[in-house]
Amino acid sequence: YTLGLATTELALHAPSQIASAMKTRANQLGFNVVISMIDNLSLSACRTAVNELMSQRVDGVLINVPLSNDDAGAIAQLCGDLPVLFLDVDPQAEVFKILFDPHCGAEQGVEHLLALGHQKIAVLTGPLESISARLRYEGWLSTLAKHQITPCAVQHGDWSAASGYQQALLLLNQPVRPTAILIANDQMALGVLRAVHEYGLRVPEQISVVGYDDTEDSAFFFPPLTTIKQDFRLLGHESVNRLVDHLHIHGDKQQSSLLLPTSLVERHTTS
Numbered sequence: 001y002t003l004g005l006a007t008t009e010l011a012l013h014a015p016s017q018i019a020s021a022m023k024t025r026a027n028q029l030g031f032n033v034v035i036s037m038i039d040n041l042s043l044s045a046c047r048t049a050v051n052e053l054m055s056q057r058v059d060g061v062l063i064n065v066p067l068s069n070d071d072a073g074a075i076a077q078l079c080g081d082l083p084v085l086f087l088d089v090d091p092q093a094e095v096f097k098i099l100f101d102p103h104c105g106a107e108q109g110v111e112h113l114l115a116l117g118h119q120k121i122a123v124l125t126g127p128l129e130s131i132s133a134r135l136r137y138e139g140w141l142s143t144l145a146k147h148q149i150t151p152c153a154v155q156h157g158d159w160s161a162a163s164g165y166q167q168a169l170l171l172l173n174q175p176v177r178p179t180a181i182l183i184a185n186d187q188m189a190l191g192v193l194r195a196v197h198e199y200g201l202r203v204p205e206q207i208s209v210v211g212y213d214d215t216e217d218s219a220f221f222f223p224p225l226t227t228i229k230q231d232f233r234l235l236g237h238e239s240v241n242r243l244v245d246h247l248h249i250h251g252d253k254q255q256s257s258l259l260l261p262t263s264l265v266e267r268h269t270t271s
């Protein structure tokens with residue numbers, strides 16, 4: 001039996017670690033995984049990837065591509081009878097899905113900074129075409145608003161370290177200098193750390209930095225990154241387990257979606 005994975009850019013750390021965990025779990029269960037990678041964030045690119053998987057006669061499909069509710073519905077329809085599990089949609093989307101709770105993650109980052117006494121907080125979002133980037137951003141804004149705070153500056157990156165570097169320089173050159181920056185993923189945080197260093201500020205004494213993901217390398221950034229952990233190994237294992245449970249060979253059980261919690265990992269970039 002073969003599972004198909006339609007995934008966003010595998011050069012990014014998170015999707016590659018997710019794909020790796022899926023592959024490991026699938027192999028343990030005696031399944032193959034074939035991968036189709038999209039080259040841009042669009043419904044048509046996702047359709048192409050899914051068609052490619054279906055032409056290889058996969059028995060079920062995993063979709064790690066950010067999709068709006070309408071687009072997820074369109075992909076589910078395209079798959080017809082084929083079991084399909086989504087990994088990057090809104091928790092409200094009415095499809096079979098397994099996700100980390102974006103609101104929980106955003107809230108944990110904000111509450112951590114507020115507990116340390118920060119008030120001047122800047123945010124660096126992921127690309128707003130991504131549903132997860134939008135939901136983390138909304139989570140930050142709504143949690144800050146509960147404390148009557150608005151971000152002192154907002155910039156948007158594209159998940160890459162290079163964009164983190166560039167956008168951090170813009171954040172630092174605003175009239176109000178932030179005492180802390182919330183960043184939508186660890187790769188951008190890596191770029192932010194370099195920008196802050198070159199700007200001549202010390203982390204965490206003069207500025208705190210919080211990432212998001214806790215990918216494999218984040219404990220080895222300098223200083224070691226405080227971040228919001230999404231356990232990608234667990235995600236990979238659970239998604240394969242659940243999809244396999246719903247393959248036709250097991251006679252269509254009730255599909256049970258799952259919302260996984262995130263957790264704060266405190267290292268040395270916040271004080």
Ligand code: IPT
Nearest residue numbers: 008012014015088132159185213
């Ligand atoms: C999400 C990561 O948090 C982010 O760093 C980036 O790699 C993105 O994927 C790429 O789409 S994790 C996803 C399962 C929401």
